[in-house]
Amino acid sequence: MNTVVEETAETKSVRVTRRVAKPLEKVWAALMQPHGQEALLGKGGQLGSKGVDWASTDGPHGVTRSFHPMEQIRFSWHEAEGSPRSLVDLKMRPVEGGTELDLTHELLEDGYTPDSLSERWEAALQRLDDQA
Numbered sequence: 374m375n376t377v378v379e380e381t382a383e384t385k386s387v388r389v390t391r392r393v394a395k396p397l398e399k400v401w402a403a404l405m406q407p408h409g410q411e412a413l414l415g416k417g418g419q420l421g422s423k424g425v426d427w428a429s430t431d432g433p434h435g436v437t438r439s440f441h442p443m444e445q446i447r448f449s450w451h452e453a454e455g456s457p458r459s460l461v462d463l464k465m466r467p468v469e470g471g472t473e474l475d476l477t478h479e480l481l482e483d484g485y486t487p488d489s490l491s492e493r494w495e496a497a498l499q500r501l502d503d504q505a
Contacts, residue, residue: 386479387487389494393502394471401443401465403505412500413463420446435461450478457482474498 393400403409410420415429421437427448428434435449438460447462459482464475476494 385487386477387490387494388475388477389491389498390476391474391495391498391502392468392471393474393505395502395505397443397465397467397472400472400474400501400505404446404501406504409501409504412504413497420448474501 404413404420407419411418411429414420414427415431415433417431418427418429418433420427420440423437423440425437426434427437432453434451434454435458437446437448439445439447439462443465445462445464447460450459450461451457459478459480462477462479466473466475476498478490478494
């Protein structure tokens with residue numbers, strides 16, 4: 374797993390990349406199941422098509438912004454009610470021996486801690502790997 378925290382004068386972002394030893398089709402199929410979506414979003418979190426709201430029972434919520442099967446899912450992310458909006462972009466692609474998952478959480482404002490988000494997304498991609 375590779376994690377990078379990037380910061381410019383305008384914004385901060387967290388990027389987590391993970392290679393899983395499973396084919397893209399299997400990873401995507403797991404992500405499209407409730408347990409795979411909860412692995413990414415949190416308990417109760419369910420992705421929908423573009424423009425559909427999602428919410429997990431532990432607070433995070435947002436809206437699906439982009440949905441391209443077996444390529445990319447982008448969604449807004451609010452840590453809790455009233456917290457700043459940020460964006461999460463999960464891209465996936467086949468690589469030799471499996472699938473590369475590349476997650477970027479961007480537009481981080483004050484109130485978001487890059488280290489805690491890195492840990493969160495590393496754990497989420499590990500859970501997704503476990504579900505696939």
